[in-house]
Amino acid sequence: MFKEKLSEIIERTDGALAAVIMGTDGIEVEKVLRPEGRELNLDVAAATFTSLVRSAQVIGREINLGQERELLVAFDHVTICARLLSRDYFVMLAVAPDGNLGRGRFELRKAELELAHEFAL
Amino acid sequence: MFKEKLSEIIERTDGALAAVIMGTDGIEVEKVLRPEGRELNLDVAAATFTSLVRSAQVIGREINLGQERELLVAFDHVTICARLLSRDYFVMLAVAPDGNLGRGRFELRKAELELAHEFAL
Numbered sequence: 001m002f003k004e005k006l007s008e009i010i011e012r013t014d015g016a017l018a019a020v021i022m023g024t025d026g027i028e029v030e031k032v033l034r035p036e037g038r039e040l041n042l043d044v045a046a047a048t049f050t051s052l053v054r055s056a057q058v059i060g061r062e063i064n065l066g067q068e069r070e071l072l073v074a075f076d077h078v079t080i081c082a083r084l085l086s087r088d089y090f091v092m093l094a095v096a097p098d099g100n101l102g103r104g105r106f107e108l109r110k111a112e113l114e115l116a117h118e119f120a121l
Numbered sequence: 122m123f124k125e126k127l128s129e130i131i132e133r134t135d136g137a138l139a140a141v142i143m144g145t146d147g148i149e150v151e152k153v154l155r156p157e158g159r160e161l162n163l164d165v166a167a168a169t170f171t172s173l174v175r176s177a178q179v180i181g182r183e184i185n186l187g188q189e190r191e192l193l194v195a196f197d198h199v200t201i202c203a204r205l206l207s208r209d210y211f212v213m214l215a216v217a218p219d220g221n222l223g224r225g226r227f228e229l230r231k232a233e234l235e236l237a238h239e240f241a242l
Contacts, residue, residue, distance in 0.1 A: 041184050048180050056194045059169050063162050066197025073177045076187025083160060 002030040005115065006091075009107040010034065013071055015099015017078060018042040019079075020092045021085070024057070026050045029089065042094045049073075053082055053090055070105075083108040085119040123151040126236065127212075130228040131155065136220015138199060139163040141213045142206070142236075145178070147171045150210065159201055163215045170194075174203055174211055191226075204229040206240040 006019035010032055018037035021029040026047050031041060053071055059067045072081040079101055082092040091111050097102045127140040131153055139158035147168050154163060174192055181189045193202040200222055203213040205233040212232050217224045 040186065045180070045184050045186065050186065052173060052176055053179070055173055059173070059194075060196045063166050065161065065166065065167065065199050068194060068196055070193070070195040070200075072191070072193040073180075073189060073193040075181045075189055078186050079191075095235070 002115075003032060005111055006032040007031060009093060009104070009111060010106055013093065013095060013100055013104040015096035015111075016093060016104060017096055017099075018046070018092075018094040020046045022046055022053075022082075022090055022092060024050060024054050024088050025089065036096070038092055039092070042078070042080075045078075045080065045094070046092055049080055049082065049092060053084070055086070057073055069106075072105075081105055081108060083112050085112055085116050086121070089119040091115065102112065123236075124153060126164055126232055127151060127153040129238065130212075130214060130232060133228055134214065134216060134225040136217035137225060138212050138217055138220075139167070139197065139213075139215040141167045141183070143167055143171055143203075143209070143211055143213060144175075145171060145175050145209050146209065157217070158215055163199070163201075166199075166201060166215070167213055170201055170213060174205070177180075178208070193226075202226055202229060204233050206233055207242070210240040212236065229233060 005113045009019045010016040057068045060099040082090045084090045092102045130140045131137040139154040142151040178189045203211045205211045
């Protein structure tokens with residue numbers, strides 16, 4: 001079911017390269033990679049991206065900005081967007097620079113609404 | 122001139138709370154804070170946010186994703202968006218959750234085009 005959801009996000013988002021559900025402990029729950037995503041080593045990126053998500057959670061707590069909801073980083077070759085499903089899990093989407101980032105963010109938001117209860121452990 | 126630019130970004134963005142130009146070494150170049158931004162300790166947030174910007178730069182280099190262009194984190198009480206002016210400097214905008222984030226990103230992008238040459242040291 002998670003794999004179907006990730007494939008759906010990728011299919012609906014122009015320029016999507018990879019979609020991953022990750023634990024904030026750096027362990028992957030499920031992933032779907034397009035061949036271009038594999039070439040860009042986006043499975044490695046997902047693991048390292050986890051440390052960013054965690055650092056932002058700490059900042060939110062320390063300065064009382066509240067829970068982290070979303071983290072987005074745009075690089076020259078790819079934009080990576082993560083949406084928190086709970087404190088311990090997030091869904092991540094990688095989009096090509098000329099892809100439809102706005103649609104991607106919308107699909108992640110929908111995924112959060114649909115999946116959050118599964119990850120509220 | 123930097124202060125005028127930051128004030129302009131804040132005035133044009135509904136819900137903007139603070140705008141700061143920071144060095145990636147954590148030292149502030151210029152800032153404009155609305156009173157609500159001061160209450161949220163956004164000057165402290167700017168300093169700690171720098172470490173996130175730097176970590177993302179390292180990820181971009183290590184996995185060959187290219188230069189970091191933008192970093193955005195949405196928390197419950199504020200969304201913080203940073204746009205790199207060069208490898209060593211970035212402009213950051215904090216927007217209330219019900220603010221106009223899209224307009225804010227647009228203003229940061231314009232600021233990048235206008236200011237980048239000043240920070241290409």
